[in-house]
Amino acid sequence: MNLKQEFARLLQAGVKENEPMSRHTSWQVGGLADYYLLPADEGELQEIVRLSREKEVPLFVFGNGTNLLVRDGGIRGLVVHIGAPFSYIRREGSSLRVGAGTPLTLLARRAAREGLQGLGFGGGIPGSLGGALVMNAGAFGSYIGRLVAEIRLVRFAGEAVTLGREEIAFGYRRSNLAGRGIIVEALLELEPGDPAALQREVEKHLAERRRRHPALPSAGSVFRNPTHRPAGSLIEAAGGKGLSVGSARVSEQHANFIVNPGGASAGDIERLIGKVQRLVREKFAVELQPEVRIVGEER
Ligand SMILES: Cc1cc2nc3c(=O)[nH]c(=O)nc-3n(C[C@H](O)[C@H](O)[C@H](O)COP(=O)(O)OP(=O)(O)OC[C@H]3O[C@@H](n4cnc5c(N)ncnc54)[C@H](O)[C@@H]3O)c2cc1C
16 A cells, blocks of 8 residues: 555545645645645544554644745645644633634634633734644733643654643744644633723724735745844845846835745745845844744755
8 A cells, every 4th residue: 555545545635646735825825735635533643653654754744834935845744734624623711722723813802792802913824723733822922822721732752642831832933742742732821801892902903914015926024133123124124126137026015024926936935035035134233033934845
């Protein structure tokens, strides 16, 4: 039995071979994944991890693909998508138990309706909870890590574990969760609040994003903000707005966004990232660090 047949036997939703990652990333770029897997539950995830170890095939975890630059040569081995089967929200007192595949905006809206405060910042962040935890996603002065009571994950060694708050570290757009396993769910501790006011807060953030952010395909902010000045402000002051490589372009609306108006390759975007870094280095002697994760092979 070849690998595809083995996965097809294991998984309800099956497996796609040579799947274009451009179909799944928010930048709409990225080459082929050897195998794109859609596990239906934690049991299937454990089977995938077991098989990847047994066959020595690398495994990459994929959420909503909104913070990823997948190179044009694609991803070798397995791409495991934590999606709809892992999208659920259960109330436990003033906490929410949330599946890692839950979209952050859906979560923010539901928490507000439930009269639970703390997730308003997530309205409009297009990622899944799993990706948000790994990246410690945040906005408007808040971030996901501060709400975490525990996280359940399937370790790359195969077993499922629950990590307590004390075992998890969050920093600015980073955590110590990357590389530890596949996040399945989290328990988030929230505060009681007024549902109507909380719903207004979420909608306000959504409207603010629609106003400030370019509508074209992007991965949100490309660079981390240096401590003294936002990356977008540095890029704009250096004259970077509108800079382009191929079809990839620095947004005129928000200088920390690189947009794909159509036809850009991952190579164009990566070269443009380098070009912006050089520009800001020359003008301000500041080394911008990408916030987006760059993965996969060059073509
Ligand atoms: C228009 C736009 C606006 C944005 N605004 C913001 C913002 O305001 N604030 C902000 O912080 N970010 C923002 N982002 C970036 C992005 O949405 C967040 O970083 C988001 O949390 C990423 O989630 P994802 O599911 O898309 O992760 P992915 O991009 O799929 O993956 C990101 C990383 O997490 C890992 N990962 C994903 N799921 C899991 C899992 N279940 N278990 C283990 N590892 C996993 C991946 O391997 C990868 O390393 C924006 C993006 C866009 C396109």
